[in-house]
Amino acid sequence: MSITTQQIQDELKRIQLPDGSDIVSADMVRAITITGGQVSFVLEVPAALGARMEPVRAAAEKLLAEMDGVSKARVILTAHEAPKAPPPNLKVGGHMKPQDDNQPIAGVSKIIAIGSGKGGVGKSTVSSNLAVALAAMGKRVGLLDADIHGPSQPRMMGVSKRPASPDGKTIIPLQAHGVTMMSLGLMMQEDEAVIWRGPMLMGALQQMLNQVEWGELDVLLIDLPPGTGDVQLTLAQKTKVDGAIIVSTPQDVALLDARKAMNMFERVKTPMLGMIENMSSYHCPKCGHEAHIFGHGGARDDAARLGLPFLGEIPLELDIRVAGDSGTPIAATDSAVAGAYQEIAQGLITAGVL
Numbered sequence: 001m002s003i004t005t006q007q008i009q010d011e012l013k014r015i016q017l018p019d020g021s022d023i024v025s026a027d028m029v030r031a032i033t034i035t036g037g038q039v040s041f042v043l044e045v046p047a048a049l050g051a052r053m054e055p056v057r058a059a060a061e062k063l064l065a066e067m068d069g070v071s072k073a074r075v076i077l078t079a080h081e082a083p084k085a086p087p088p089n090l091k092v093g094g095h096m097k098p099q100d101d102n103q104p105i106a107g108v109s110k111i112i113a114i115g116s117g118k119g120g121v122g123k124s125t126v127s128s129n130l131a132v133a134l135a136a137m138g139k140r141v142g143l144l145d146a147d148i149h150g151p152s153q154p155r156m157m158g159v160s161k162r163p164a165s166p167d168g169k170t171i172i173p174l175q176a177h178g179v180t181m182m183s184l185g186l187m188m189q190e191d192e193a194v195i196w197r198g199p200m201l202m203g204a205l206q207q208m209l210n211q212v213e214w215g216e217l218d219v220l221l222i223d224l225p226p227g228t229g230d231v232q233l234t235l236a237q238k239t240k241v242d243g244a245i246i247v248s249t250p251q252d253v254a255l256l257d258a259r260k261a262m263n264m265f266e267r268v269k270t271p272m273l274g275m276i277e278n279m280s281s282y283h284c285p286k287c288g289h290e291a292h293i294f295g296h297g298g299a300r301d302d303a304a305r306l307g308l309p310f311l312g313e314i315p316l317e318l319d320i321r322v323a324g325d326s327g328t329p330i331a332a333t334d335s336a337v338a339g340a341y342q343e344i345a346q347g348l349i350t351a352g353v354l
């Protein structure tokens, strides 16, 4: 009668280890092979034990060789390094992973996208200041800079540290002015040009949404790139966006583009929360005269025409630009101009949006 694997295992249980266990229960016996009366197996031990296990190997080989029905026994000792933790995978720009549509982000109560039809109208400035103003009012606020082609939130929020990824999978966002923030700008070298094609870009956005440990947030504000491109569509398709805010200057051309952006949000069924008019008026610091460099009231009129809430207006002020450039949004200071952002933040809370 030929010998069985079970019999060999039972016999090997007699080989004790210093900690009182045996080589079978310690899961060191691999690849038992029986060919006629010839028996072999691999004794796999932790690297730290290494050569010190040679007497154990020899004892196992002798034990097997003495079994009835065994003509020859061979035990091979191998020592394996425990696999090291994978290096942090902070590389961004992979392709999109398949995902069910309209996934909420765990722990995040509301997601609000801030967009504009036209570039340079102050959407990022509004996003950072609104985030800071809401945080100062006790809300737990996240800010995601999804302006992939020109991420400006690191500069505006005054952060430059590369986010950590202790497990190589999740990304720990940074904290600035009471806001939890993340930007693609933090994942790239400064001055690095981003010339990603659509799918890579969308993969990066998906990573920002799903791999970042946002924690418990009352609201995540997403600073979108200008226009109505892939990022906006992907965002609407892949995440449950609760609403969109459009920033525009009062100028006709900016408003035309803002309307296009609104149409796009409508098409992807993202509710419009309202419009903000930026660079609405200019007070001459010398004589106090109020000028309307880009016109005035255009966004308010547009909002009324479209039946949308008008969320507020922000003046054109040198201090706003200087504060943004210095990494401390003006809403984080006691400047009188901060009040314009606080009013908008309060309006969102009063309206029950947040």
Ligand SMILES: Nc1ncnc2c1ncn2[C@@H]1O[C@H](COP(=O)(O)OP(=O)(O)OP(=O)(O)O)[C@@H](O)[C@H]1O
Pocket: 116, 118, 119, 120, 121, 122, 123, 124, 125, 126, 147, 150, 152, 225, 226, 278, 279, 314, 315, 316, 317, 318, 320, 321, 322, 324, 325
């Ligand atoms: N109300 C304001 N008063 C003065 N300067 C402002 C105001 N709003 C924005 N700015 C300045 O205008 C410039 C463009 O603003 P911002 O980067 O916020 O615009 P954006 O719409 O996000 O631009 P982009 O299209 O590049 O994403 C910045 O230098 C900013 O500091």
